[in-house]
Amino acid sequence: MMQNMIQYPNMLKVHNTLSGKKEEFQPRQDKKVNLFVCGPTVYDYSHLGHARTYIIFDVIVKYLKQKGYDVFYLQNITDIDDKIINRAKERKTTPEKLARDFEKEYLKDMKGLKVDSVSKYARATEHIKEIISQVERLLKKGFAYQIEDGIYYDIAKFKEYGKLSKRTALQAEDAVSRIDESKGKRNRGDFCLWKLSKEGEPSWPSPWGKGRPGWHIEDTAITEKYFGSQYDIHGGARDLIFPHHEAEIAQMKAISGKTPLVKYWLHSGFLTVKGQKMAKSLGNFITIRDFLKENSTRVLRLLVAKNHYRSPLDYNDNLVLQTERELERVDEFVDKLSRIKSVKAGSQQILKGAEEEFEKAMEDDFNTPRAVAAIFELISAGNSLIDGNKISGSDAKAILAFLKEIDKVFNFIFWKKEKQEIPEEVIKLVKEREKCRKEGLWQKADEIRKEIKELGYWVEDTKDGSKIKKI
Ligand SMILES: [Zn+2]
Incomplete structure (x- = not known):
């Protein structure tokens, strides 16, 4: 009796970055899977490294769906960020226009890669209310503080900081990529939650003055809105583990008091080109x-x-x-x-x-x-x-x-x-002709065959249906 019960879905094992081990995959709720993958910062064309990450998670989501899981795949679009503001300045356009243009290009690329499993794309700028609410709660609970240029997260207040990336608090102080420099910070590794905008920069009103969100807070604000304070899978490339994903854990645990934020952290490996990291300066950057x-x-x-x-x-x-x-x-x-x-x-x-x-x-x-x-x-x-x-x-x-x-x-x-060789026009005609044949409209079917021939294709009727050949 028991034997019959030990079948899938319990067979699936996934490697969880948090534990560093393969774990049995068991979603929080039956077969419902809430999955979030960090989306692009839309200030440039996406490259092969991005392609790898998004193809991998497309494969994972499609596989889970095939196994009967009900997957909600959420991805954010970072459409406000220093990189966007700086690039827009270089190009003499507005950050908003630049972000919308590159978002379009990103979606075009994903379509080209047949990455079509994302259930929802959520723009950061459309979740400002949720972001402000998270910053307010972090301030109230004493995990955040305000200085001259914005609101920062105090990593010294969060004992588990470094747990995902296996860093000590001291090491966390070391790496400060995309973490925002400011003289008044309490710890070097403190990251910005809300940045007060300078003259001419995009801004939204907030209780602390006009400003814009830091990078890490948009993910938790978006996932809290759609999934609540805990969910099943968070994916992304390895280089996002620290500080980005570490910051997400720190933010959400401080807000909700619940742990873990994410049951399974899945991280994909790097893509190098001919043994080297892809970089525009090396000339090996492939979009x-x-x-x-x-x-x-x-x-x-x-x-x-x-x-x-x-x-x-x-x-x-x-x-x-x-x-x-x-x-x-x-x-x-x-x-x-x-x-x-x-x-x-x-x-x-x-x-x-x-x-x-x-x-x-x-x-x-x-x-x-x-x-x-x-x-x-x-x-x-x-x-x-x-x-x-x-x-x-x-x-x-x-x-x-x-x-x-x-x-x-x-x-x-x-x-x-x-899928590609035969033009849609021809396929449409062939389908129409099949319908005519089923209904015994032979003359009409012959006319359609001529039409198809004029387009350069030949239809053959077999017992398995119509076969189309290029003439
Ligand atoms: Zn992210």
Whole structure:
């Protein structure tokens, strides 16, 4: 009796940065998963490092959904920040216009990468009321203090500061990236919650005068609004652990008194280019835009999936070439499978093995490289069977169905053949023609076929439906 109960979802294990261990995944409430990933600061084009992070979390969310979890994926958009104000000055535009323009570009990039699992994007500037409310509560509870240029968080008041990043209070004093310098701060590591605006800078009214939010407070203000003071998963790239995520814990615990803020912290590894950190000064800075000019999205999606999300990933030309070759193997296999018509009895064994391997890999902290390896083992085994004429039509169909299912998560298997090569206009006509044929309107169907031919495509009627070919 008990045995039947120890099945998924308890099989899934995820690596939690907070404990430094793999833990059994059990959402706070049944199968409901509230997940937050740090979104972009919209002051420039996104690069391959961003692409890696957002593809990984897209894969994770799609996998969780496939396993029956009800996922709410929230992402913030940092549309007010020093970087935005400075860039707008350089470009002689307003911070607001710059932020809106680059937000649009970001969303365009995500669409290009087939990252389409985000349930809600929340702009910082649309949550000023929530941000001010958090700052007020932090002041009231004595965790924040006001000095000349704004309100700061006193990290000395929060005993657990450094717990996520495994830093001591002293080390926390050391690293001060994106933490705001000010002479009047009590501790070097104190970070800004509310910045009083200088003349000409964007500002919102507050009890302390006109100002704008610090960087860390927008995340907790936004997650508190949509999830409450505790939720299931917080994701992001490794470099955000400190001080950004550490600050989030400090803010929310101080406000709510509840712990933990987040049940599972998931962090993705760095992306380097030819062994070096990506930097404009090194000339190895690759934007998503530039990558997609010369390569297909599926190359990047497979390339990312072939590496474990927590490991560093070194991007180089060889890796791209190798990935392209692997995709040719995928296409060839899918093509062969689709053409198998034999009705001879086959064996489902290779599929069963692949399915098990795939699931085992994904349930083990989203081990996508092992899951991808299982797909390629299936391709090898399948090719041998096909070459030996030992595969049945129904087996081929079952393998294709499995590949389609996992491609809802990975998005690199079925590509242009189904999605890009044939113009939408043609697909629409083919569908219309199929409808005519079903209703016995043969003459109309023939007319539509001519129309399709004029567009450069040929329709063939098979027992599995219409096949479209380019003439
Ligand atoms: Zn964030």
